[in-house]
Amino acid sequence: MTWLLLIIIVLAAVFIVQIARARELASVVRGEKAEEFERNNFHAGLGMVFMIGFLLTCIVSFIYYIPYLLGWGPNTAASLHGPTVDSVFNTTLFFTSIVFFGCQFALFFFAWRFRGQKGRRAKYWAHDDRLEMIWMLVPAIIMTFLVVSGLQAWNEIMADVTPEEVAGEDYMEIEATGMQFAWLLRYPGRDQKLGTKHFTKIDGTNPLGQDWTDKKNIDDFHPSEIVLPVGKKVRVRINSRDVLHNFYLPQFRVKMDAVPGMPTYFVFTPVVTSDSMRNRYKNYEHWNIPDKQNPDKKRWEAFEYELACAELCGRGHYSMRRVLKVVTEEEYAEWFDGIEATSHYLNNVRGTDKDPFKDVAKGQLEFEQLLAQKEIVKAELASLQEAMAAAAGASLSKMEEAEAKVLAALKIARTTLDVDAAKKAAADAKAATMSVLAQPEPIEAPVIDSVTTDTVSEEQPS
Numbered sequence: 047m048t049w050l051l052l053i054i055i056v057l058a059a060v061f062i063v064q065i066a067r068a069r070e071l072a073s074v075v076r077g078e079k080a081e082e083f084e085r086n087n088f089h090a091g092l093g094m095v096f097m098i099g100f101l102l103t104c105i106v107s108f109i110y111y112i113p114y115l116l117g118w119g120p121n122t123a124a125s126l127h128g129p130t131v132d133s134v135f136n137t138t139l140f141f142t143s144i145v146f147f148g149c150q151f152a153l154f155f156f157a158w159r160f161r162g163q164k165g166r167r168a169k170y171w172a173h174d175d176r177l178e179m180i181w182m183l184v185p186a187i188i189m190t191f192l193v194v195s196g197l198q199a200w201n202e203i204m205a206d207v208t209p210e211e212v213a214g215e216d217y218m219e220i221e222a223t224g225m226q227f228a229w230l231l232r233y234p235g236r237d238q239k240l241g242t243k244h245f246t247k248i249d250g251t252n253p254l255g256q257d258w259t260d261k262k263n264i265d266d267f268h269p270s271e272i273v274l275p276v277g278k279k280v281r282v283r284i285n286s287r288d289v290l291h292n293f294y295l296p297q298f299r300v301k302m303d304a305v306p307g308m309p310t311y312f313v314f315t316p317v318v319t320s321d322s323m324r325n326r327y328k329n330y331e332h333w334n335i336p337d338k339q340n341p342d343k344k345r346w347e348a349f350e351y352e353l354a355c356a357e358l359c360g361r362g363h364y365s366m367r368r369v370l371k372v373v374t375e376e377e378y379a380e381w382f383d384g385i386e387a388t389s390h391y392l393n394n395v396r397g398t399d400k401d402p403f404k405d406v407a408k409g410q411l412e413f414e415q416l417l418a419q420k421e422i423v424k425a426e427l428a429s430l431q432e433a434m435a436a437a438a439g440a441s442l443s444k445m446e447e448a449e450a451k452v453l454a455a456l457k458i459a460r461t462t463l464d465v466d467a468a469k470k471a472a473a474d475a476k477a478a479t480m481s482v483l484a485q486p487e488p489i490e491a492p493v494i495d496s497v498t499t500d501t502v503s504e505e506q507p508s
């Protein structure tokens with residue numbers, strides 16, 4: 047096959063050389079000039095054909111790829127500030143397209159229109175004030191407009207959370223640290239506050255260098271993917287442990303360098319859930335083909351938002367992909383509920399030599415107690431729901447009433463930072479369940495008492 051190709055290429059080269067020679071001979075016979083004019087016609091015509099083909103390819107491929115282009119088709123931004131970025135891009139695209147098509151047309155049209163022909167002479171002019179004014183002023187005005195509107199958009203998008211938002215805790219904060227080659231993600235846990243860290247504390251069990259004497263670190267957990275509730279403002283702290291990385295969420299128009307030694311941030315609000323995004327893609331032919339990684343699913347079904355590294359940071363750069371999910375508030379609460387017990391401290395540091403609270407008995411730390419009380423409420427809810435599934439008729443309405451009470455208790459148990467409040471929620475849940483469940487076993491009663499009256503016997507280390 048390769049040989050065949052080689053022979054074809056050699057033969058084609060010989061063919062072209064022979065043709066050229068033949069034309070040279072012809073020009074000697076017919077006269078040099080006549081031959082040149084004819085060649086000019088031919089090449090100028092070819093140029094026009096190329097121009098039309100090239101510009102048509104540009105237009106057709108643009109239209110064909112719209113289902114993949116950010117800012118077009120189904121890919122309108124999934125964040126609150128995203129449309130601003132898209133409009134800046136599209137405004138720029140509008141002007142540059144005019145310039146692009148104008149230039150390409152002029153390039154080939156002029157070559158054709160003013161090709162060398164018999165009796166045609168080139169004009170020469172040294173200077174034209176009016177023309178120069180036009181080609182300086184028009185770009186200057188357009189550039190000024192683009193820069194000023196771009197700057198406005200930049201200031202709007204890059205604004206940090208306001209002091210009022212900080213005071214009202216109207217946003218959530220997470221952290222992403224780039225390293226060769228992964229994103230280390232950290233959530234603040236139940237207290238909504240990321241604990242302090244310092245690079246000198248980084249070691250095998252402490253990838254971020256968290257300071258375990260800072261209690262804010264105790265509930266911080268390191269998930270493998272980002273999950274965000276739709277409509278909630280998020281502030282991402284962006285760090286790097288080694289070289290330059292870049293925190294890039296294409297569908298949200300979020301992009302920020304991760305610089306070692308210089309923390310950066312990005313504030314954005316996701317407004318389209320992963321599910322809604324899939325539904326958008328569903329209507330596009332391009333997204334209805336089998337997914338490459340997951341051939342059982344269509345592309346739209348397999349879609350997930352992604353966090354990528356957008357700074358070529360080394361050999362494993364490509365492997366820095368992380369999945370990002372935008373979910374409803376209830377789904378987020380469920381996810382958080384399941385994951386908060388994976389706190390990095392509890393699972394990797396608690397009870398080891400690095401644990402500043404190792405003298406505190408297991409289960410006695412505030413956070414451990416909060417988790418334990420939540421588990422009690424969840425167990426009550428499960429037994430109640432089990433009974434509801436089995437029951438029918440009149441008793442169901444009372445059970446629903448009890449379920450509402452337990453769900454309210456669960457809400458408290460999931461979010462409170464106060465051990466007493468968590469204990470009260472657990473006791474309320476027990477009482478509500480007991481009031482409707484058929485067998486009021488006498489042994490249960492003292493347990494409720496003990497939970498309600500039990501106080502923290504051991505001093506919490508401060």
Ligand SMILES: [Cu+2]
Pocket residue numbers: 224225290291292355356357358359363366
């Ligand atoms: Cu990277």
